[in-house]
Structures are given as structure tokens and as C-alpha cells.
Amino acid sequence: MLNMWRISWRNVTLNKKRFFFSLLGIIIGVAFITSMLIADKTTNEVFKYYEQMYVANADYWLLSDEQTFSEDNVSAKLNNTMVTESLFVLDKQAFIDLSDKSLNQRSVRITGVNDQNSSLLKLPVIEGSLDNEGLIIPDVLANLLNKKVGDTIQFSNLGEAKISAIVEYTQLLASPSNWEGAKSASFRVMAPLSMLREWTSMDNELSYIRLQTNEEGEQLFQSLQQELKDTNVYIQPVVADDRQSNDIGGLYTFFYLIAGLSMLISGFIVFNMIYTSVMERKKEFAIMKSFGYLQASISKLVLIEVILMSLIGTIIGIPIGIWLGDIFMQTLLSVFDFDMVYTLNWKIPTVVAIVIGIGFPIIFSLFPIYNAGKTSVLLTLKMGNHTDSLKRQYVFRGIVGVGLLTFIFIDHFVSYLAILASIILLFPFLLKGISKIFKPIFKVFLGYSGILSTHNLTKQLNRNANTSAILAIGIAVILLLSSVIESAPEGYESEIRNTYGGDIRITSEAPWSSEDITTLFSYDSIANVVPLTEATPITWKTINEEDRQFSIFAINDNGPALFEDSGKDSLYLDLQEEPTILLGKRAFDEWGGKVGEYMNVNTPSGKQKIKVIDVVDTSHYSGYVGFMDEGHLNNEFGWKNSFDMLLTLNNKYNGEQLRDQLWKDFNGHLSKVKTVEDEIKSTTSALSGMNELILIMLFLIIALASIGTANTLLMNTLERTSEIGTMRAIGFTRQQVRKMVIGEGLLIGLAGVIGGVVSGMILLYVISKSKLLGDFISFQMPINNIGVALIAGLLLSLFASWIASTTASKTNILSSLKEG
Structure with missing residues (x-):
């Protein structure tokens, strides 16, 4: 047996240049496959990591369709043995005090929490400590402001606070990494709840409460759903689902396509070498057969040659692939807006790559291996003319x-x-x-x-x-x-x-008043103002009973066009008849059901089965969204308020010209200004x-x-x-x-x-x-x-x-x- 391996090694290395290039083909193919598998696994793990970081150990949260609610109204309901931990949170829009930047560039979302060390938060600290006394800021903001732990940040018309911790990227504190990005997205920082309440005089107000429960948490969820049914507060499960902000499904197709291409090309290189080698050695195989060698013995000899090459190529290609995977991940994550960190997940992909690396050269060589064993002694020694056969092949x-x-x-x-x-x-x-x-x-x-x-x-x-x-x-x-x-x-x-x-979407921390709307219509640049109602976050179940989360928009036949469909008019009429829902294509695919079936939704009014009547194309959240008739969303569904306005501009104006004016006139409650150009840029x-x-x-x-x-x-x-x-x-x-x-x-x-x-x-x-x-x-x-x-x-x-x-x-x- 050892002698056969030595013979195979001599045969495969007989022509050193050909052996080198064939081996190089396997090495690069294995390296490509390894790097793409690692990129797939690592990318998936990165986004799961940030999903779980956002969710932390929370099971449920209490929210409101009025943005904030009174702590007194719910505190008694939380005095329950099923609640093991809670986190009280208040969000408030503000402005960093900087003289050389515009208002929209200085906008910051301050999140006040009653316990920065809570297990319901996951904050990856780079520097400092979570002392419940100072600010927690993301590293991108620290770099832009040139701040370190112990320095202070002044907020316009609020107060000043020292920085107690600087953290890595986390969804809760996701912030733009440059001043250009700050024109369309606010910075985010975290402060002690008591400090934020003192600054804003919102002594009893909360934006939401996170809850951790014991094994009987489902009972608490159901009872609170009933108790809160007719109030402005509702309860939702905390679901790790960031599909509204991340659409990376296409990346996986890209990874596997490149891996498949590299395997095809490498496999062809191996096939070419082995097939040519077999053709060159036909006389040798014929003589071996005439001395008593069996078909299986000859095929085995060639198979060992392929195995030797695949083993060497895999051993060399795997570490190169791991290195390439790391470089690929750095390049890939650099295209996203936020500074994400990752740990290279190489172990399982490496095992898979080893199996593929050893296996694909053998698979591509099966025909020449079989052909070697089938060598005919008489035909080979006669060396007949194959011109007619080749013509037939062509x-x-x-x-x-x-x-x-x-x-x-x-x-x-x-x-x-x-x-x-x-x-x-x-x-x-x-x-x-x-x-x-x-x-x-x-x-x-x-x-x-x-x-x-x-x-x-x-x-x-x-x-x-x-x-x-x-x-x-x-x-x-x-x-x-x-x-x-x-x-x-x-x-x-x-x-x-x-x-x-529309051309601009503006979001407020309070419902828009008639005076606000009048002010908006007074702008020469604005042609139309219409409210946009978005119920979020709303959780639901797939056909396989998996929890998911998205937004539901209110629509009506006189409102703005939020989706594309050839039968829009009939859809509006169908939605008005009874509480039904339209799904964006991506949400529909994730749900897994069929048009006409019912999906289980946790609404502010409790659990409901809502009929899906169609699938539509929309740009909102990459299609991971739903649409309901405005009347049914307000009444049966239980979402009463609207905090967004869609502005349509006159032809000679653009969103950038209006952005600063909006921040100046509505800075008391305005929280976001996003133009259609911002949406296009962030999507593409x-x-x-x-x-x-x-x-x-x-x-x-x-x-x-x-x-x-x-x-x-x-x-x-x-x-x-x-x-x-x-x-x-x-x-x-x-x-x-x-x-x-x-x-x-x-x-x-x-x-x-x-x-x-x-x-x-x-x-x-x-x-x-x-x-x-x-x-x-x-x-x-x-x-x-x-x-x-x-x-x-x-x-x-x-x-x-x-x-x-x-x-x-x-x-x-x-x-x-x-x-x-």
C-alpha cells in the first residue's frame, strides 16, 4: 500500500510545472471557498450579535402610542413576582452645544435609564465605567468631538454632564461616524434617568419599560394585554429582529456564487491535468493490464494521485482562506454606515472547507479516474485514429x-x-x-x-x-x-x-398640532402636508410560529402613495371592509403564508388574527412592513396617534434648503428630518x-x-x-x-x-x-x-x-x- 502511494506521488510530480499550477489552482480554490464560507458565517453572526445586544435579557416591553406615558399608571402593575427585573427608559431629543455646526448636525437623542448596569442593557465598554452618574457615548461621537472619559458635553438649553464611559457600536446608541452623516441622522447618548428628568422636567414620564420575567412570563403578558387594552400603553414581546434596518440576504447569494465559481474553475484545472495525464499514460496502463493489473488497481492509483494533490492544496489553502476571510470581512463591513466590530468565525467554515477541498478535486476527476481503469490494451497499442470521433463530438x-x-x-x-x-x-x-x-x-x-x-x-x-x-x-x-x-x-x-x-418625512416627539400644520403650510417651499401614521414596533408570528417584528402604516385612498400595485384602488376598498393587512414582499416571504390566510399579530388591543389580502412592492424598510386601513388601525387595531408628517415640496425647492428651517421652527419637539434623497443614499x-x-x-x-x-x-x-x-x-x-x-x-x-x-x-x-x-x-x-x-x-x-x-x-x- 505504501508503495502505491509512492508511485502515485512520483507520477503526480513527474512534471513539476504542471503539478505546481494544478496545485496552485486547488490552493486558490480552497482559499476562496474558505474565505466565502467564513464571510457568510461571520456576517450572520455579526448581525445576530448586534440583535441580541439590543435585546439583551429583556422578555417584554411596555410602550405607548403617545410616545411617552406616566410611570404612575403602570408601576403598580409591575409589582408582580413574575417580573424579575425592569428598566425604565426616557428618550428626549436635544442639541449638542457646538457653535460651528448646524442644528441638524448637532441633534442628539438622549436616552435616560434608571440603571446603566442593568442586565437588560448590553453596553460594550471601551473606556470608563457605567457609574449611573455620567454620560455613555459611542466611540464615533467621542472621536468627532475629540472627547475622552472625564470630559464634559454641554447640551443646548438643558445642561452639562461628564462622560463616564465610551462604548463600541450598539444599535441603542447607533450614531453617524462623520459630520456629513450627521445631517440626516442624530447622534445618540445615554444618561442617568434622574439627570434627564431634572433637565427636562419630565418627572413622571417614560418612553418605554423593559421587563425580564420568570417562566410564568407568558401569563403576565396575557394579563397585561387585557389590562392595558383601552389605555395608551401596550405590551409587546422583545424580539431580536432587525430586518427593517438590515437587508443582507443578497450578500449570502454573493458569497456562495463566488465560492461556486472558484470551485468550478479549480475543479476544471484539476480535471484537465488528470485527464491529460491519463491520456499520456494510456500505453503505461495498457502494459500494466497486460501484466495482470486490475481495472480497480489502475483507477486506485490515479485516485491516490488526486487525493495527494487535494490534501496538499487543502492544507495550504485553508490558512490562506482564513486570512482572506478576515480581509474580506473588513472590506465588507466598511460599506455599512456604522463602525461594527466582529470576531472571525472560522472553525465550522474551516471544517466544511476541508471536506470540500478534499472532495471537489476527486469529484471533478471521477471521469478520468474511471477512464484510466477502462483502458483497452488492444486499442491503446494499436493507437487508432480518433479524428472521426472528434468530429462527431463537435x-x-x-x-x-x-x-x-x-x-x-x-x-x-x-x-x-x-x-x-x-x-x-x-x-x-x-x-x-x-x-x-x-x-x-x-x-x-x-x-x-x-x-x-x-x-x-x-x-x-x-x-x-x-x-x-x-x-x-x-x-x-x-x-x-x-x-x-x-x-x-x-x-x-x-x-x-x-x-x-413625499419629499421629506419629519418626526415629532408629540402629536402634530393644527398650529404646527398651519406653520408648515405657510412655507413657500411646501406644496402639501399630510400625516403619516406608523404603528411600531409590532410583533407577529410566522407560519412556523417564530416571533418577528415590523411596522404597520396607515393608508387611505386620499393619502400618500406608500406602495406600488396595479390594483391600488380595489385594494383600498378591500382594506376598508374589514381589518385586513397588506404585506411588503420581504415581510410576506418571511411570514411564509399565502394570500387569504391569517397572520397572528400582537396589536395594542391584544392578540389578533388579521387576514393578509395581498403582497405589494414598497421601499419602506426594504419591504419588511405592513399596511392597514387608517380607520381600522386607529380603532380595532388600537393605534391612535400620528407623529410623522410627509411634506411635498414645490418644484424649485429641495429638502436640504428646508432642513435647517424645520429644526429652528420646531426644535422643541422635532426628532427627525429625513429627505427622500437621504433615504435613497442610505439604501444604495x-x-x-x-x-x-x-x-x-x-x-x-x-x-x-x-x-x-x-x-x-x-x-x-x-x-x-x-x-x-x-x-x-x-x-x-x-x-x-x-x-x-x-x-x-x-x-x-x-x-x-x-x-x-x-x-x-x-x-x-x-x-x-x-x-x-x-x-x-x-x-x-x-x-x-x-x-x-x-x-x-x-x-x-x-x-x-x-x-x-x-x-x-x-x-x-x-x-x-x-x-x-
């Missing part, structure tokens, strides 16, 4: 390829896979076509060597075409992703403008940042495919050793041999790049015309990334060709002629 590939290409007329997900398969099958014809087109050009620049390179390309047409096709598929998929990311902001912008309901900023990742992935995928090109060229030149020796003997120079091989590599790379761009355009066209994604993705090619693909593809192919040409040019004339 005809078969052409017929099947054209047949699969007809899937461009079928609107289904399977069509995309069929198109990719057709591209691979038709690539020999594309390669031959490009070879003929560029033959005159190669003749001019490379002379007779250029003519030979176009001729040699067809000697191993299948292998060369497959190498080029793999490069094309990688480029096509990455360009498609890039195009989606570039066109998505336009789709989002259109959807946001159509469903935002992460997508814009992802384009940098796409460029990196594009380059790396091309680099991986170029390793396959180098490997293929090495195999081509090794098979033509005798031919190259003859050419050298009759006067061909080393330089001419090198040019010939470089020409072959350039044609493979050129075909791959051109084929990739064309394939990407075909895929993008088909997707842009589909009913599923057509409204979201427009047909536009990412010109910058196409330029990167062309340059990187040609340069890396040139580099791969140069490596192979160096080997070819060093061919020993005498030994090669002896082999012939």
Missing part, C-alpha cells in the same frame, strides 16, 4: 449548445443555467472563429509564429475551448453581478421616489461600496482562470515536445517558439474575455426582460468593469502564456527528437 456539442441557447426565450431560473451550459458547449466554434479573425493581426505582430499559434489552437480544440469557456463564465457571472449592483441603485431610487409618499450606499468588492473578485477570478490557461498551455507544449524539437532542428529560434506559445495563450484569453463579455450581455438581457427581475434590473453593461476584465484578462493570459512559453523554448532538440 457536431454533438454544436447541436446541444444551440438547443440550450433557445432557453433565452423561456422566463425561468433554469434558463440562466442552460445559457451558461450552451456557452461552454459552443465555445470551440467561438474559439475557431476568433482564431480566424485574429490570424492576420497575429501574422503582422508575431510573424510566422502567429500563424502557427492559430493553427496549433485547433489541435487540442476541446481542451483549449474549455479553458477559455471557464474564463468566460467567470467573467460573465462577475459582470452580471456588477451590472446588478450598478443598476440596482436606479431601481431603488425609482421605487423610493414612487413610494416614499452599501450597494455602491459592494462594487469595490466586485472589482476585486473579478480580478481574482480571472487570475484563477489564468492558472488554468497556464496549465493548459503547459500540457499542450509537453504533448508537442517532439514537434517543437523538429521545429528547432530545422531553424526555429527560441524566440519564435516563445511567440508561438504566447500567441496561443493570448487567443485563449482573448476568446475568454470576449466570450465572457458577450455571455454577460446575453444573461443581463434575458434577466432584464424577465417578469421576476425585469423591473429591478436594467440592461446596462458596467463599462468600467468590462475595461478591467479586458485588461486583466489579457495581461494575466499573457503572463500565463509567458510561463508556458519559457518551458517550450527550453526544449532540448536531441532528446525531443529521440522521443519522436
